[in-house]
Amino acid sequence: MVPLHWYLTLSAAVFMIGMFGFLTRRNIIIMFMSVELMLNAVNISLVSFSHYLQDMRGHILVFFVITVAAAEAAIGLAIIISLFRNKQTAHVDEMNEMKG
Amino acid sequence: MNSYALIPFLPLAAFVINILFGRKYLKENAHWVSILAVAGSWVLAVMALVDVLGGNTINFDLYTWMLSGGFKVSVGFLIDQLTVVMLIVVTTCSTLIHIYSVGYMHGDSGYYRFFAYLSLFTFSMLMLVMANNFLQLYFGWEGVGLCSYFLIGYYFNKKSASDAGKKAFIVNRFGDFGFGLGIFVVFLTFGTVYYEPVFSQAGGLAEATFNFLGYDVHLMTLIALLLFCGSVGKSAQIPLHVWLPDAMEGPTPVSALIHAATMVTAGVFLVARCSPIFSLSETALMVVALTGAITSLFAATIGLVQNDLKRIIAYSTVSQLGYMFLACGVGAYTAGIFHLYTHAFFKALLFLCAGSVMHAMGGELDIQKMGNLKKYMPVTYMTMLIASFSISGIPGLAGFFSKDEILWMAYAGESPVGKFVWAIGTLVAFLTAFYSFRLIFLTFHGKFRGTHDQEHHLHESPKSMTIPLMLLCVGAVAAGWVGIPALIGEKIGVHNYIAEFMKPVLGHPEGHGTHAEEMVVMLISIAVGLAGIGLAYFMYILRPELPARLAQQLSAVYRVLFNKYYVDELYSFIIVRPAIWIAKNVLIGITDARIIEAVVNGVPSAIAAFSSGLRKIQTGLMQHYATIMATGILIIVAIMLLR
Amino acid sequence: MPIAMPNLIPVMPELVMTGVAIILLMAELVIKRKETLGFLSLISVGLISYLLLGSAGTTFGGMFVSDGYSTFFKLIFMANLVLTVLISPKYLQTMRINFGEYYALTLFATLGMMLMASAADIIVLYLGLELMALSTYVLAGFIRYDMKSNEAAIKYLLLGAFASAILLYGTSLIYGLTGTTNLRDIAVYITHNGLAKNPLLMVSMIFFAVAFSFKIAAVPFHMWAPDAYEGAPTPITAFMSVGPKAAGFAVLGRVFLVAFGSVKTDWSVILIPIAVLTMAIGNILALSQTNIKRMLAYSSIAHAGYMLLGIIAGTPAGISSVLNYMFIYAFMNIGAFAIVIMLRTEGFAGEDISDYEGLGKTHPTAAALMLVFMFSLTGIPPMAGFMGKFYLFMSAINAGYTWIVIVAVLFSAISAYFYLRIVMLMYMKEPKEVIQLNTSPGIGLALAVTVSAVILIGILPAKVLALAQQAVTSF
Amino acid sequence: MLQQLFFGYYAFMIIILSLLVVTRGNPVHSVMWMLLLFFHIAGLYLFLNAEFIAAIQVIVYAGAILVLFLFVVLLLNLREELSLRQIAGSWPAAFFIVAALFITVTAALGAYVQGPVGSYSIEAIRSETHTKALGRLLYTEYLFPFEIASLILLVAVVGAVVLAKRKLRS
Secondary structure (H helix, E strand, O other): OOOOOOOOOOOOHHHHHHHHHHHOOOOOHHHHHHHHHHHHHHHHHHHHHHHHHHHOOHHHHHHHHHHHHHHHHHHHHHHHHHHHOOOOOOEHHHOOOOOO | OOOHHHHHHHHHHHHHHHHHHHHHHHHHHHHHHHHHHHHHHHHHHHHHHHHHHHHHHHEEEEEEEEEEEEEEEEEEEEOOOHHHHHHHHHHHHHHHHHHHHHHHOOOOOOOHHHOOOOOOOHHHHHHHEEEEEHHHHHHHHHHHHHHHHHHHHOOHHHHHHHHHHHHHHHHHHHHHHHHHHHHHHHHHHHHOOHHHHHHHHHHHOOOOEEEOOEEEEEEHHHHHHHHHHHHHHHOOOOOOOOOHHHHHHHHHHHHHHHHHOOHHHHHEEEEHOHHHHHOOOOHHHHHHHHHHHHHHHHHHHOOOOEEEEHHHHHHHHHHHHHHHHHHHHOOHHHHHHHHHOOOOHHHHHHHHHHHHHHHHHHHOOOOOOOOEEEEEEEEHHHHHHHHHHHHHHOOOOOOHHHHHHHHHHHHHOOOOOOHHHHHHHHHHHHHHHHEEEEEEEHHHHHOOOHHHHHHHHOOOHHHOOOOOOOHHHHHHHHHHHHHHHHHHHHHHOOHHHHHHHHHHHHOOOOOOOOHHHHHHHHHHHHHHHHHHHHHHHHHHHOOOOOOHHHHHHHHHHHHHOOOOOHHHHHHHHHHHHHHHHHHHHHHHHHHHOHHHHHHHHHHHHHHHHHHHHHHOOOOOOOHHHHHHHHHEEEEEEEEHHHO | OOOOOOOOOHHHHHHHHHHHHHHHHHHHHHOOOOOHHHHHHHHHHHHHHHHOOOOOOOEOOOOOOOOEEHHHHHEEEHHHHHHHHHHHHHHHHOOOOOOOOHHHHHHHHHHHHHHHHHHHHHHHHHHHHHHHHHHHHHOOOOOOOOHHHHHHHHHHHHHHHHHHHHHHHHHHHHHHHHHOHHHHHHHHHHOOOHHHHHHHHHHHHHHHHHHHHHHOOOOOOOOOOHHHHOOOOOOHHHHHHHHHHHHHHHHHHHOOOOHHHOOOOOHHHHHHHHHHHHHHHHHHHHHHOOOOHHHHHHHHHHHHHHHHHHHOOOOHHHHHHHHHHHHHHHHHHHHHHHHHHHEEEEOOOOOEHHOOHHHHOOOHHHHHHHHHHHHHOOOOOOHHHHHHHHHHHHHHHHHHOHHHHHHHHHHHHHHHHHHHHHHHHHOOOOOOOOOOOOHHHHHHHHHHHHHHHHHHHOOOOHHHHHHHHHHHHHO | HHHHHHHHHHHHHHHHHHHHHHOOOOOHHHHHHHHHHHHHHHHHHHOOOEEEHHHHHHHHHHHHHHHHHHHHHHOHHHHHHHHHOOOOOOOOOHHHHHHHHHHHHHHHOOEEEEOOOOOOOOOHHHHHHHHHHOOOHHHOHHHHHHHHHHHHHHHHOOOOOOOOHHOOOO
């Protein structure tokens, strides 16, 4: 039997790697993928909690998280496309017209 | 909701309507809205009077503005005997003066604005007298002050008018500071600002003291004196009297309504309203009595030699207000309020007559340039004459009864300074009669001394002006009949109604004197009144050259009086000029030392510099935003877990 | 297996909202005048508000609760929606983005807020939050040809997704600890099993605090707000500055006082520095702004700081004063934005603070209205903003947080500087150029509503406060 | 032991793949590594008796979302993209923050106390099959969130169309 802690630590590690990507990557699409990574980390912990608590709520929540992630990706990528049309880049550095 | 709540709000509605629609739509008809509203308030005030006469006092909260813990601020009305008297005075004078203004302000470019302010003033004054708590009183107090400020400076293109407005505003700040502090101390002491609990608990704290810098301060004396500061400012008592004569720069109806009949009496009203507090402090009462007595003498002597028609009446007002304080100070609050009530009629009448004269003379105010006006303006003459008889205390007229009541209560009351202030009061009665008739004789009798043009132009004022004069004249004659002293009343079968009426709120101390003494006091007051009139007749009708000679012989005294004891100059010397000097030299000196700059400009600019620096954190880059969020999370997690 | 029909009365307002939004989406295809859609949504708001008043109850197995608290917030959302719809059409025409989906999306966003306010289960809370957020992302990026609008949308979206991930991580931890996602069950489990001191519970709670702080734009999780507010279409800025913030407070209040009620001492330790920082950064940075939308963005950050005081107090008086303040804030803030919108004309942004110079001379009415809103935002009596602040601060003092209130008063004094600067520019400066106002009956109506609300609530605050106090008794 | 070995493999691969996703310079490579990562996560779900979740992980995440990402990545000018610096210069600071967070959170994980055990034991799920159990719950107990999720998808469709498709200037 694999202890729950292993899963939780794995989840935390993936979450933090995702966060690291979000903090450091300069390409919007990769930043987006980093967020997806964080969501996947949450899903891992939810599914493992569900398994160990013998409960279905975690699975239900994961189902919704994936749905929302899909919706978020659709909108996010649509925004990136319209951004790309105005300014031929997906680079965050170019996106500081507003600051201060 | 109680319909009496409409009393102040009708004028407020008139104000709102006039200010919103006056300029474009109402224009020449602006007065209708205001007059109807004020008349409506008058009707309701009479209904309230009937109600109170029937033995009801009404105390209700209209709505609570805020309530937090023990601190409650609400609009609430207390309608008792004192309030009702004030209501009648305010609404009656206000209505008549509104009507008078129709004629007086006719053709003025800011017609609607004038009526709007007048209505706003009426609203504030009614809020002031109807309040059932100190905060609302303060609201009304500042409200009337603000309206007064607007209306004094009504002819804002005229420098003297806007200066006078500013002066009134600044001088009143001194008084209101004390007043505000007083309300604060009331709140600290009683935990509430409502009259009812404050006054009922005041008795229990009669001996309370608190230690301030090593001195034991008597709490009630402190509160009373702080509140009295407000009175001194608003009612133009020494040393804050300087603004009232200057306030005459405003339109005459304003002088009549605000600076004679109503607003300036708010100070007296305040003392009467807080009589449960004042009565607990002998010191405070003595201060009130002496301030009143000295002011009345001081102002009356100045009035003797002034030549400006409205200023004479203004000094007369200051003097009469002093009388009222004198009454309150000897514990005769009823007499003070009674005098307030009769004074409102004859003084408003005097001002309106003055306005009528100005109207005829084309704005001329110097009585040395008038004369023989009785021929041209009989109504004005007759009414002003009656008003002057009334203020001089001629038996049977309103002023006689109230003045006599005050003098008798001063003489026979328990106040340690009673006899002294009685003597001053009697002297002032003589002076009052003298300068009042000096005014009448110089204005209406003798030969006309103005220009030919003016003489040609002389005419009686229109009906809308003379009718209020006549109505007020009725008041100046008959208003006193509700307070006929027992001495006379017993013989003709009437009571001193007003004293009985007011007894539940103000009490009615009995004089400690015999009937004979009372008779003597009364006769003396009649005698000095007649003497004053006689002297004026002698000096200005029989021997018109005498005043100039006297002025020459007593030139030192004359100059002091003519220059109003140099108080304005004194203030200019000890307050205004040093203030300007300090502003000019010291402040600039410190600015050079960059202290003020550091404090005044430095703090905002330091914050601004800090702000500009801080702005750099907001780089516009998402990773930085996320990094700061993550740092925030880390710090919070670390704090919470390592705690 | 028999399936019992759930009680639909409590969700009736939400159902109607959904229906209307879908009808709008379809009607968009046939209706050429897009303002008609706005008008339709206004009518629906009337119906929904009516339904709201009779919607009390719990349904869907305790996942959705309609109580006084949620109803009060939903009324704020309705006011927010109505005012936004009123100020939008002219702006959309001016900016040539007059698409019908705009109205449907504002409705969906509002629906998300309503679900958040009513959520008694973290799953519903999360989905409501995402519904609101996704609709708002699209609305923020609605001016597709404008780089600033794109930038606002992408920043809001990415940082919002980041915050959602944190929220979900917190959710997964609390689920693992308590085996449930129902807020009340969580509270019960925590108290019965002595979890109050568990470090993992702390971490979970912190993650919730962070995610909600993001939604209400509290420092240091506020960074998205100025950029998103500046770039978004102005009516949406107004919408975002009230709706999502109110919804954020709704869930913050419910989650922290219901689910984490037993660890109040711990979360107030977290929220106090956040509140102080929020007031400080919001007010100080607003000082040096030159763009009015950005200034109002920082101002809205600062106001979130004030409102946090009520949550920190945690007493019924504190929560009700938050509700009260949010209600007042909705009117005064949208009112100010309505003026900003009026200055926008084709080819003239009117977003620079210096554009307000001399407005008192050229457009006295607009200037007077702006003055009222600025006074109210500063908290000068008798405007409503004063009453709101007064009750907030009093509740915090009564709960024993006097020193934070002193800090709050200090920062609110600083705030006077930048609010009154606008007033000063309007009245003390000469107009540089003649500015045309882009008015419409809708904006006029919105301004009339907001200004009368600001003044009336200032003079007669008791009604709203009583409603707010009544609203918190249910929880 | 076998289980632990399996877990070891998956955990190792997931972490390595995650690191590859966030550190690769070429966005196309990142997407490809992520695809592989998602398959591994799906494998982990199977391991945890969540077949349906594993299936949608592959179908929705890998099949739909990632492909969408790939489309967009390919829209970009890759050559120019590759010439730019991909990782912010401040990455050590970010690394420190994230590492510190990881340490604190894992330290807190040590305090985990098992929550209450529910009725969906492994056997119960096996007898009903995971898909059926989840479906039944979604359409009964969780009908309400399920409907909200449908609205979210609707908003996503409408939003994507508004932002990306419509012609400018109506």
